[in-house]
Amino acid sequence: MKITSYQQNLLSDSERLTAFHQVISEKSKGIIYDLGTGSGVLSSWAAPLSRFVYAVEKDPLTAQIAQKNLSQFKNVSLMVNDAKSIFFPEKADIIICEMMDTALIDEDQVPVINSVREYLKKDGDIIPCGVFNGVEAVNTNINHPCYQEEETPHTELMSKLIIYDKIDFKKYIEPEIDYDIIIPVKNEGTVSAIKITTFTLLTPDFICGPTPMMNPPLLIPTNHLKVKGGENIILKLKYIMGGGLDTIRASFEAFS
Ligand SMILES: C[S@@+](CC[C@H](N)C(=O)[O-])C[C@H]1O[C@@H](n2cnc3c(N)ncnc32)[C@H](O)[C@@H]1O
Incomplete structure (x- = not known):
């Protein structure tokens, strides 16, 4: 396969790929959409097991690569467009959509x-089918949102992981998040950031990740608040799903 370095990284993430390969092999049938097809790897697994695959990629250069990689499959149509603005001529048994973040x-x-979602047949499935989002209070030295990597400054965990959201892709998703979350603090010290961890549900029974290229933990700076072990604090958290990292607002308040 011909690929860019970003796609090379996506294809080197064996945990991500193994999970998708397993579920696509089990579920593929009939009409499939592969939205955000990238290199075309997921379509190439679905095509031999289905009647027709509509592969959609909005980036024209990436789409050229996908076109080459998928040219051997006579039952794949590549559409170079934003998946939000496509009219599909038939409904889908399976919608694969890997534009996770x-x-x-x-x-x-x-x-x-x-x-x-309106194009999904009544008994159809979406892969992945949802996510769980969890948050921890942390103390770390960052001044802008960043994904946690080896070079990220030391991060002290100040609370347990609280699952604050469960999203089912088959139901309408309100993109604007505005939550007050109670966080039980573990240690005495200062909280200065949050760490968001996203777990991907490939199917309702198959939770995957985070993996290096699929939803790595996200650190977001907050105000600094001195805390005692055993106390509760409030996290005020806002963002827009699909709106970008600039939409995030996160701050801590004492619980009264
Ligand atoms: C994370 S990559 C995944 C690529 C491939 N599905 C895979 O698993 O290796 C997401 C891809 O979705 C494409 N994409 C993002 N937003 C899109 C949109 N609104 N419509 C179509 N493609 C989109 C990006 O250009 C990128 O190629």
């Missing part, structure tokens, strides 16, 4: 799924 903030997953 931590908490679904910085990619088009939610707007795309909200717009194509």
Whole structure:
């Protein structure tokens, strides 16, 4: 396959690929949409097991690569367009959509799924089918949202992980998040950021990740608040799914 370095990284993430390969092999049938097809790898697994695949990629250069990689399959049509604005001529048995990003903030997953869900057959499935989002209070030295990597400054965990959202892609998703979340603090010290962790549901029974290229943990700076072990604090958290990292607002308040 011919690929860019970004796609090379996506294709080197064996946990991500193994999970998708397993579910696509089990579920593929009939009419499939592969939205955000990228290199075309997921379509190439679905095509031999289905009647027809509509592969959609909005980036023209990426689409050229996908076109080459998928040319051997006579039952794949590549559409170079934004998946939100496509008219599909037939409904889908399976919608594959891998435009994942931590908490679904910085990619088009939610707007795309909200717009194509009407094309899913009644007994159809979406892969992945949803996410769980969790948050922890942390103390770390960052001044802008960043994904946690080896070079990220030391991060002290100040609370347990609280699952604050469960999103089912088969139901309408309200893109604007505005939550007050109670966080039980573990240690005495300062909280200065949050860490969001997203777990991907490939199927309702198959939770995957985070993996290096699918939803790596996201660190977001907050105000600094001195805390005691055992106390509760309030996290005020806002963002828009599909709106980008600039839409995030996160701050801590004492619980009264
Ligand atoms: C994370 S990559 C995944 C690529 C491939 N599905 C895979 O698993 O290797 C997401 C792809 O979706 C494409 N994309 C993002 N938003 C899109 C949209 N609104 N419509 C169509 N493609 C989109 C990007 O250009 C990118 O190629």
